[in-house]
Each structure stands twice: as C-alpha cells, then as structure tokens.
Amino acid sequence: MPHILKPGGRIGIIGGGQLGRMSAMAAAEMGFHCHIFSPRDDEPALDVAPSATIGAYDDESALRRFAENVDVVTFEFENIPAESIALLESLKPVHPSRKILEISQDRIVEKSRLNAFGLKTAPWVAVTDPDALASIEAALGFPFILKQTRFGYDGKGQWRVNSPQDLEAIQDTLPYPLIAEGLVDFDRELSVIVARDLYGDAFCFDVTENRHQHGILDISLAPARISPELAASAQDIACRIAHGLELVGILAVELFLDAKGELRVNEIAPRPHNSGHWTQDACLISQFEAHIRMVAGLRAQPLTRHSDAVMKNLVGPGTYVAASKALETPGTRLHLYGKAEARPGRKMGHINALFPKGALPGDLGLAAALGPILNDGLE
Ligand SMILES: Nc1ncnc2c1ncn2[C@@H]1O[C@H](COP(=O)(O)OP(=O)(O)O)[C@@H](O)[C@H]1O
Ligand SMILES: [Mg+2]
Known part of the structure; x- marks a missing residue:
C-alpha cells in the first residue's frame, strides 16, 4: 500500500545543507513538517525546519530518535553510511531507496549500472x-x-x-x-531532473545547460539551447534511469553533449541538484516541491516551465555585493542560504534571473542581462 502523507505529516531529511533548507521550505508550503538530521547545529536547513536531531551520520541512537519523530525519511546529502540508511529503512519508509543511494555513492557501480542500461558514458x-x-x-x-x-x-x-x-x-x-x-571533448554540459512517483509515473523538467568555474557550477540556463530532438533524448535517458532504478523521489542526471553530438551520462544524484535551482522561480512546481511530493507519496505530474531562466551561483567570497545588486535588479530573485562565513568556494546562495518564455538571451544577451551580477562586474 503506498505511503501517502497527509498535511501535518512529518518528513525527515538527512542532511542540513541548502538543499535540505529549500526542500523544507517547499514542504512547509504544502503543510508538511520537516525534521532535519544533521551532525552540526548551525546548518542552513535548521533555520527553516521546526525540529531537528543533531548527531553523527553513524550514531545509531540518534538515528533511532530521528526515525521516531518522522513518518517518512529522505535525504539531501549522499554520503550517508549504507548501514545508517539500512537501519532507517527498517524503521520508516525511505525514499529514494538505499539501493539507489548506494549506486550513486560509488562512481564505479554507477558507471557500470548506466552502461548496463545501454547508456553511453565516458x-x-x-x-x-x-x-x-x-x-x-x-x-x-x-x-x-x-x-x-x-x-x-x-x-x-x-x-x-x-x-x-x-x-x-x-x-x-x-x-x-x-x-x-x-576526457570527453564536450560541447556542452547538460542536466535533467526527473521525478518518479510510487505508482511508477515519471516526468522531467526541461533540460538545463550548465557552465562550471573551478569545478563548481557557476551558471545554469533553462531551457538548454539544444534542438527539441536532443532535449527529448536527454529526458528519455533520465526517465530510463528513473524507471530502471525504480526511483521514488527526484534524480538529477548530468550529461555531456560530446563533440559528435552524442549524449553521455556523467553522473546521477538522487536528490535536488544545484542545476535545478532555476525551477524555484520558472516552474509551477520546483524541484524541491517535486522532491517533497514524491517522498510524500503524491502522484507525479508534468513539470511545466512558465519562464526562461538563468541561475547564477553566489560562491564565497564576494557574495554580498552580487546579492545586493540582485535585489536591485528587476526580474531577478535572490536566494541566500543563511551561511555565516563566505569562505572561498563555498556556495552561499544563488540568483534566478527570469525572462519571458522563448526569450532566453544568447551569449551577448546573457552578459547584458546578468551584467550587474556576473562575477566580472564584482570587486
Ligand atoms: N570524463 C570527463 N570528461 C570531461 N570533463 C569531465 C569528465 N568528468 C568530469 N568532468 C568535468 O568535471 C566536472 C566535475 O566532475 P563530476 O564527475 O561531475 O564530479 P562532481 O561529483 O565533483 O560533480 C564536470 O562537471 C565536468 O566539467
Ligand atoms: Mg557533477
């Protein structure tokens, strides 16, 4: 019998980072209460969730206390010991499953599985x-x-x-x-987020185009500027993975579009993903709400985008100059994670700049649109 959470239901989220914070905010909007499990008491999610258990990820008694306080368990953080998830699975429903988490935790297991699904990788x-x-x-x-x-x-x-x-x-x-x-000689990096429900139905968000700086995501563009056929193949890949792994929850698929125009899967993450942050402001249902809906046992539905969007990560240091510029720029929304210290390389927040559907600017237009909040424009 599927587990369907009623309003007032309690969702346990393992991990206290920004992904947990934004999932908990989406859950609150739907009348659910989130209970965070975090090793530290100063994490971003703790600001916005009504309750928490503080303990190490392998602390059995803390995990048991956490399970007692929730109806269903999910995670925003992947490096949870398998034994801890096994313990939680014996106490409460866990979505996505331990099996999926274990696959995504190990790059060799992950690549083997993707290839076994007939998907190309590096x-x-x-x-x-x-x-x-x-x-x-x-x-x-x-x-x-x-x-x-x-x-x-x-x-x-x-x-x-x-x-x-x-x-x-x-x-x-x-x-x-x-x-x-x-090394894949890639033309672009893309990602797709898929949501699959307890009944086996799956829907994808539009494909995202991603640019990194120093190994950290810098900018995401939605929709990706690729042909409709290629976008459909990327979404088909994400659905095949979701069905193949019997996902309940959301899963991000990172892809390379190689120089020959072929899609190769880089990695998967069974949780909200930085490249899906644009969905907060450009879609009716964000990736965080989709996550919560799937975990709560609600039915998946089409993940419609109503605007084009550019997401810009705010990475420490220098974050707050961009944040204040974003607040003054019409058409942009600012999301900060409440972290105290803007250490170099630390993700502090992001900005979603919105455009009418179909108006996503090209490279020149992008610079014009994001000008005040691009790194280049910062001290
Ligand atoms: N095989 C590869 N060929 C080319 N670039 C790669 C390859 N693997 C990783 N990269 C680059 O490094 C980035 C980070 O690698 P990834 O495997 O996604 O690790 P992480 O878990 O740190 O995100 C990728 O987004 C891509 O830009
Ligand atoms: Mg990656």
Whole structure:
C-alpha cells in the first residue's frame, strides 16, 4: 500500500545543507513538517525546519530518535553510511531507496549500472590499486581524469592527467579506489531532473545547460539551447534511469553533449541538484516541491516551465555585493542560504534571473542581462 502523507505529516531529511533548507521550505508550503538530521547545529536547513536531531551520520541512537519523530525519511546529502540508511529503512519508509543511494555513492557501480542500461558514458576503467595505474594508458590513452570513487563533489578528489609525467608527479599521493575516465571533448554540459512517483509515473523538467568555474557550477540556463530532438533524448535517458532504478523521489542526471553530438551520462544524484535551482522561480512546481511530493507519496505530474531562466551561483567570497545588486535588479530573485562565513568556494546562495518564455538571451544577451551580477562586474 503506498505511503501517502497527509498535511501535518512529518518528513525527515538527512542532511542540513541548502538543499535540505529549500526542500523544507517547499514542504512547509504544502503543510508538511520537516525534521532535519544533521551532525552540526548551525546548518542552513535548521533555520527553516521546526525540529531537528543533531548527531553523527553513524550514531545509531540518534538515528533511532530521528526515525521516531518522522513518518517518512529522505535525504539531501549522499554520503550517508549504507548501514545508517539500512537501519532507517527498517524503521520508516525511505525514499529514494538505499539501493539507489548506494549506486550513486560509488562512481564505479554507477558507471557500470548506466552502461548496463545501454547508456553511453565516458570510457572508463576501475583503478583499485597502484598496480592498475600502468594499464590506464592502454585502455584510455591520454588525457584522462582520475576520480575518487566515493565522496567527491564540486570537482574535489579529481586529478587531470595529460601525460605520463603528470601521472608520475601524483602517483605516490593518490587514494584508492579510483576510477579513470577518458576526457570527453564536450560541447556542452547538460542536466535533467526527473521525478518518479510510487505508482511508477515519471516526468522531467526541461533540460538545463550548465557552465562550471573551478569545478563548481557557476551558471545554469533553462531551457538548454539544444534542438527539441536532443532535449527529448536527454529526458528519455533520465526517465530510463528513473524507471530502471525504480526511483521514488527526484534524480538529477548530468550529461555531456560530446563533440559528435552524442549524449553521455556523467553522473546521477538522487536528490535536488544545484542545476535545478532555476525551477524555484520558472516552474509551477520546483524541484524541491517535486522532491517533497514524491517522498510524500503524491502522484507525479508534468513539470511545466512558465519562464526562461538563468541561475547564477553566489560562491564565497564576494557574495554580498552580487546579492545586493540582485535585489536591485528587476526580474531577478535572490536566494541566500543563511551561511555565516563566505569562505572561498563555498556556495552561499544563488540568483534566478527570469525572462519571458522563448526569450532566453544568447551569449551577448546573457552578459547584458546578468551584467550587474556576473562575477566580472564584482570587486
Ligand atoms: N570524463 C570527463 N570528461 C570531461 N570533463 C569531465 C569528465 N568528468 C568530469 N568532468 C568535468 O568535471 C566536472 C566535475 O566532475 P563530476 O564527475 O561531475 O564530479 P562532481 O561529483 O565533483 O560533480 C564536470 O562537471 C565536468 O566539467
Ligand atoms: Mg557533477
């Protein structure tokens, strides 16, 4: 029997970051109460949720207390120990499932599964110990990227290797296990967020085009400026993954559009995603509301976009100049996460600039539209 949460129902969110904060705000709008599980008591989600359990992610008694206080469990953070999710699953429904979380936690398992679904990825080989380093060149050639299989984010735990000399320079410092990926000569980076409900119906948001700076997402454009056929294939890929994994919840799929015009899946994340923040202001149902709806057992419905949007991340330091400029710029909405310290590289907030549907500016127009709030315009 599907689990359907009534208004007043309690949703437990593991992780206290900005994704939890914005999910909890969406939940509150729908009459649900969120209870956050976080190791620290000063996290962004704690400002906006009525209750919390503070404990380490592997603290069994804290996890049990958390479970007692909620009707259903979800997460905004992926690096939760599998045993902790297993414990929670024995106590309350958990969406998305432990199985999906475990796949997304390990780049080797993730790539194997995507390839088993018949989806293209970058060419890759597992590098489980130092002896395997020697075989990468024959399998992939140079250049390649070494990535830690677990716990990477925002480009952390990755090494670009262009030559045997590069490899020699880093080989004594590498952690294992690793995955080596051939460098995809990509034209664009895209992402799709799919929501799938307990009944097996799935809908996608429009495809997003993403630009990174120093390994951190900088700007997302929605819709991606690609052909309708390519957009449909990207959404089809996301739906295939969602159905294949029997997802209940939302899942982000990061894709490369390679130089030959083919789509290759980079990675998946079974949670709200930074590249979906534009949906807060340009869609009737945001990714955060879609997340909460799926977890609450509501039926999925089309994820309609009513405006074009550009999302600009505010990354520390220098955030507040952009934030105040955004507040003065008509057609833009500011979202700050309530973090005290704007450390370099830390995601502090984002800005959604909205345009009438069909009016998303090209590169020149983009600079004009975002001018005051682009990095270049900041001190
Ligand atoms: N195989 C690859 N080929 C080309 N670029 C890549 C490849 N893998 C990663 N990148 C670049 O590095 C960024 C971060 O890598 P990703 O695997 O998404 O890790 P993270 O978990 O840090 O987001 C990607 O968005 C992309 O720009
Ligand atoms: Mg990524």
